[in-house]
Amino acid sequence: MNKVLLLGLLLALPALAASDDARYCLVCHGSNASGNATVAAPNLSILPGWYLKGQLHGFGQGWRGQGDWHGQEMAAVAKTMSPQHIQEAVSFLAGLGVHRAEGTLDGDPARGQVLYPRCAGCHGDNGQGLEALQAPPLAGQSDWYLFKQLKAYRDGERGQAGTDQSGQIMGQAALLLGSDQEMRDLAVYLNQLSAPPH
Known part of the structure; x- marks a missing residue:
């Protein structure tokens, strides 16, 4: 993700969160949250709420995203989220259903x-x-x-x-x-x- 887009997203987050709008996850993770390799955003649709909450907590606390540019972007997002906003995001993502991500690698x-x-x-x-x-x-x-x-x-x-x-x-x-x-x-x-x- 380029730095201008990231800055715009970060500036928009408090307003989005305040309006209980969890859709900003889709900016990076794709329209059905099944991932977007272009911005190194994984498939969230397969992840249950307990895991999503734990990882958002980890990003917010700084033990996720160390030494990884994309992880640092996610940490910046997570630090703006209250427990209520995290729950809203998790509930929103659960409502999108489960989708398998498209394969991109050659392998056996x-x-x-x-x-x-x-x-x-x-x-x-x-x-x-x-x-x-x-x-x-x-x-x-x-x-x-x-x-x-x-x-x-x-x-x-x-x-x-x-x-x-x-x-x-x-x-x-x-x-x-x-x-x-x-x-x-x-x-x-x-x-x-x-x-x-x-």
Whole structure:
């Protein structure tokens, strides 16, 4: 996102929030919240309310978005949101329904399926996520976003904050996927799965 558009969005947020309008999420995340690779905005439609609230809290508290330009943009947005505005945004997004993001990466989904069982203990047999473990759904997520996040966990760019216990666990798990190609294959496989309703 260019800096002029970001500035305009940030200036508009208090007015939008004050009018209980949560639609500003769609500016970056697309008309049905299924993601927009152009501005590195992932698919929100597959994410349940508990996860969205937790991540918005993390962005607002500063343990999400460190060292990542797009994450810093999201942190700036989250810091303008009260708990009420977060709930309004989550409710609005839930009303849009669940949509699988379009695939963008070249990879081998069959190889990704072979790799996935090491993730299933936390994220569920079908990538549906497990709230008890604070592990989000992965099925139907943007493949480019999954790939980017796996690399960030592996390379220590995400999950390092002391208050991000799930991120620290994920950082260790990402080390099991050594190569970029394995991460790409896993991301392509997960993207092709049907996102579960929530």
